[in-house]
Amino acid sequence: MKPVLEIKKVIKTFPGVKALDNVSLSIYEGEIHTLLGENGAGKSTLMNVLNGLYQPDSGEIFIDGKENMFLSPKDSIKAGIGMVHQHFMLVRNHNVLENILLSVEGLKSVLNKKAIRKQVEEILQRFDMDINLDEPMWKLSIGAQQWVELIKLLIRDCRILILDEPTAVLTPQESEKLFDFLGRLRSEGKSIIFISHKMREVMALSDRVTILKKGTTVKELTKGNFDEALLAKLMIGGDDIPKWERREKSIGEDILTISNLSVDNDKGLADLHEFSMELKKGEILGVAGVAGNGQKALAEVITGLKLPKDGYIMLGDCDITKACCRRSMIAGIAHVPEDRKSMGIAPEMSVDDNLILKSYKDPKFRKGFIQNRKTIKKNAERLIHAFDIKAGPPGNPVRLLSGGNIQKVIIAREMSLEPIVLVALYPTRGLDIGSAEYVHKVIVEARAKDMSTILISEDLDELLKLSDRIAVMFRGTLTGIVDPENTTREAIGLLMSGEMTG
């Protein structure tokens, strides 16, 4: 059988980095082909080459055996390649149909919405999808938004679909549904390139797996020839994955009490509704839930970025409900924000400056109202060393660092505050295994010093591995708290989807 898409010996360099080094990949008709690799292994670059966003320095791309160069995304679309990005490319204020229209080829200047609506409805029917085409995008759940992205590809008859970590934002149930759907697409002869970190999914779905490491293809394996252990080994290159033991220690008294908390968002809808929870001294409290079910609001209220409408938050004996950000920080609450680049750092400023973002007013970093460059630099040197941050030359703007190192900057800064409570949102999202392990290590080590952590994550493996207890959120309420030792993924999944309360 001839491959529909074949990539041969593609090389792509950026100044100083060989992002792709002799990468080859063959995709056949009607297969789900998983691309596996750590962050920085070259997956995104490869996908951007397939999208026509980047042009390789050398190497060849064949479509149906014919050599093809993608000079722009247009060429890639013409060849029948479509991609669902991790961050959806949707117009939030437009309705579903209008969003789909965007990807329809050869539109006339006067739109025939009716015909297209019919076409879309056919696709919806064919795959038993239940989506109201007139609903504005922002009202849709994340899962439904993903369906829209997929419909956008189907309506222009894509033959090769690329999905970049599609399950990162889904509940286990939604993921199952997605997998069913992908299976049906496969049986219709579509080829799917599936990018994921989650071994379980990779095992369940893939017909073939290609492993990338440091820009080169390590191995291509066919179903039956691989298992989780082998894949993990190939991906991280034989390094042992350290395991963190849950600590054998009776948990202390309540350190943070959240009671009946309600928070409204900008649209006046409830992000949190009568939410109550206690955090104990020296525990890691995992918070599971599909992204967008109030986790962000919870973190923002605790860290003082947002004011609650109702309810209160106590840190020890101190009411911090109304405290502004700085006050709650001084009170000992650190925050690893969800979006590290858009909130956690000042991207154009140096690593040194970013490491004092929260403590620049500390007397040790100033003489009166003049900054003390000497101690700021010392502080940076100490943290860069302690947290093994690859910071580049002095004065390097922090945006030039890799994702993992940016996260290390943020965590180093937050931990340097010696907080009582750490609120960490998705602290390992998008990080490679090595960096993620490092983040875990820091959190676990701080627990030994009686720091309490609220770990908000969508990665169940991470939660099960680290948490002393796991709280599950759904639509701004607490649906249950489970003991990670005596629970199953399915049980957590049901709590996450609100179909059960515990």
Add this chain to the structure above:
Amino acid sequence: MIKFEKRKSTSKLFKTSAPFLAVLLALITAGFILLFAGVNPIKAYSGMLQESLGSAFGISETLLKSTPLILTGLGVSLAFRMKLWNIGADGQLHIGAIGATWVALYSGLQGVFMLPAMFLASFIMGGLWAGVAGVLKAKIRVNEIIVTLLMNYIAISIVSFLVYGPWKDPNGHNFPLTAQFADFARLTSFFNTRLNTGFLLAIVLVFIMYILMEKTLWGYEIKVIGNNQNAAKYAGIKIDRSIIGVLFLSGALAGVAGFSEVAGVQFRLQEGVSSGYGYTAIIVAWLAGRSAIGVLVVSIIMSIILVGGDSLQILMQLPVAFVNLFQGLILFFILASEFFIANKPVLLRSKQ
């Protein structure tokens, strides 16, 4: 087909040489235009340099012209650092000039207190004028570009109203001018030239603003806010307060430019107290990379062009528009060079 890609790193040599290359290209391009106008560009450029730097008088005129540019440039740079687009420096200069004039003519002050009082009046009034935009931005998110721009026209009209109406010099043969300032309300000039202590004041303010923007906690906060508002909020920085403070200080500096013009050069208030300095300040701030020292250097270069441009008008009978064209070309090439510093062109060959 040519495509542009973001550079991951830029060599130091390229980064430092690019602006000079840009100015050179602007000179060459302007040279062609001069040729079309029937003027020998080499002669024109040497004439410009001769006029602006070739004599003690020329140098004094150049530095004199740079004074309002430095002051307004500092103000605009400060605001730009926080991504507050204050394009109303010209209006703020006018209001500062009104404040200084009021103190000079109507406060009844005498002697050594006069100049400091005029300075303060211009500082505060320029600051309050821009502060309006600051409060509107901070409290109800009104776009500061619109407010500062439109308030220029109001400020200019107020000056017109005053010099045609209540402040018109009764002994001025009905010209739209205020009375002349008393000697103690004039800045001291040096060596029989028009250059005066206003220039020294500007240098001192460059130094103060350098400290403020680069060394202080507030300067750090301003950088963080300008860089990423979310991060600033997250770090507990009070953004609204800084918006008002920065726009106040930005306007105050432009107001001081009004003071140095009326007390150092014109000795009275009249229409056209600024020849568009507040707008040139935008170019200055941008070319200077929003740094205080940069503003000083760029302002002096700009006034070389302005003063030298005068000689083109007189000696070569070129229209004043040529000076504007020259400024425009330099800005255009510098902006282009910034683009090339950040991006590189890649040649693509199609195999199809």
